[in-house]
Amino acid sequence: MSNNLLAGKVGIISGALNSQSIAWKVAQKAHEQGARIVLTNAPLAMRMGEIKALAAEIDAPIIPADATSVEELNTLFTEAQSHFGGKIDFLLHSIGMSANIRKGKSYGDLDYKFFQQTLDVSALSLHKMLAVAEKQDAFNEWGSVVALSYIAAQRAFLDYTDMAQAKAVLESIARSYGQRLGHLKKVRVNTISQSPTKTTAGTGISGFNAFYEYAEKMAPLGSMGSISVPFWNSSIMKG
Ligand SMILES: NC(=O)c1ccc[n+]([C@@H]2O[C@H](COP(=O)([O-])OP(=O)(O)OC[C@H]3O[C@@H](n4cnc5c(N)ncnc54)[C@H](O)[C@@H]3O)[C@@H](O)[C@H]2O)c1
Numbered sequence: 366m367s368n369n370l371l372a373g374k375v376g377i378i379s380g381a382l383n384s385q386s387i388a389w390k391v392a393q394k395a396h397e398q399g400a401r402i403v404l405t406n407a408p409l410a411m412r413m414g415e416i417k418a419l420a421a422e423i424d425a426p427i428i429p430a431d432a433t434s435v436e437e438l439n440t441l442f443t444e445a446q447s448h449f450g451g452k453i454d455f456l457l458h459s460i461g462m463s464a465n466i467r468k469g470k471s472y473g474d475l476d477y478k479f480f481q482q483t484l485d486v487s488a489l490s491l492h493k494m495l496a497v498a499e500k501q502d503a504f505n506e507w508g509s510v511v512a513l514s515y516i517a518a519q520r521a522f523l524d525y526t527d528m529a530q531a532k533a534v535l536e537s538i539a540r541s542y543g544q545r546l547g548h549l550k551k552v553r554v555n556t557i558s559q560s561p562t563k564t565t566a567g568t569g570i571s572g573f574n575a576f577y578e579y580a581e582k583m584a585p586l587g588s589m590g591s592i593s594v595p596f597w598n599s600s601i602m603k604g
Contacts, residue, residue, distance in 0.1 A: 372399035375449040377441070378425075379405045379432065379494075380459030380513075383415045385564045387513060388459035396423035400455070403445040407431050432460050432490035438497045445503075452505045458494060458512035461487045461566050463528045469571065472523045483527045488534035495542045499549065506551045512539055514556040524572035560584060 378395070380388035381404055392402055402425040406416055411429045420427050428444050430437040446452060464479035491512050498504055517525040518532035525532075536556050543554035561567060561576040570576070581587050 367397050369399040374454040375401045376455030377403045378457045433485045442503045454508050456510045458491050480527045487531035492538045504552045508552040510554040512556045514558045
């Protein structure tokens with residue numbers, strides 16, 4: 366049901382890979398609530414093609430950008446503002462990748478090149494996005510930025526390997542940049558600690574089913590395995 370909660374708001378949503386992606390559902394719901402959206406993802410994800418179906422459904426352009434490339438992020442924010450004819454109100458950072466997880470490396474046997482890539486893709490990309498946005502003065506006052514975290518940022522979950530460190534860095538960047546952008550533009554920067562959700566990134570983690578079942582039992586309303594969206598919209602609105 367639409368209450369037009371995001372009528373007149375415009376923003377960038379990263380990370381919609383397929384219809385299981387958290388970003389995919391957020392984009393559908395934000396569109397339903399009246400927002401205008403620019404979708405972005407890594408060029409490789411573009412080639413996989415599914416995002417084009419979402420773009421057609423919600424009438425959003427796709428601007429490809431590798432979130433580790435400041436140059437490509439500069440293009441993303443410039444083109445998004447040109448598409449909207451002004452500054453943006455919200456940004457969803459929904460990006461994560463660990464080659465150590467993909468290759469089944471245990472915590473004691475991490476590949477350090479992969480580890481650096483995990484930090485770059487999954488955490489520093491938030492800083493890069495915000496630094497580019499700040500330099501372009503791309504946010505409207507009272508804008509809102511949301512990034513996806515996981516409880517392993519704060520507790521030991523060994524199967525989450527280097528992503529645990531990436532999420533700790535992501536949360537720290539959100540605090541520091543939240544303070545900076547709050548002072549500069551009254552822009553809120555928050556992370557949401559998402560419960561285990563059956564997406565491409567989520568199900569790649571060994572032991573994922575145990576995480577999922579545990580959350581299902583512990584959470585008062587069960588796991589958010591199929592993402593509940595009113596909360597998301599209120600996060601975008603209120604920070
Ligand atoms: N699924 C879960 O259980 C869960 C739990 C907590 C947090 N999260 C976080 O939620 C976010 C979204 O993940 P998801 O579960 O929807 O999985 P997903 O695989 O659908 O989304 C991950 C996205 O990151 C994108 N990406 C990877 N490298 C990139 C790069 N260099 N530049 C730009 N984009 C890049 C991928 O293309 C993909 O769209 C991630 O930050 C993830 O860590 C997921």
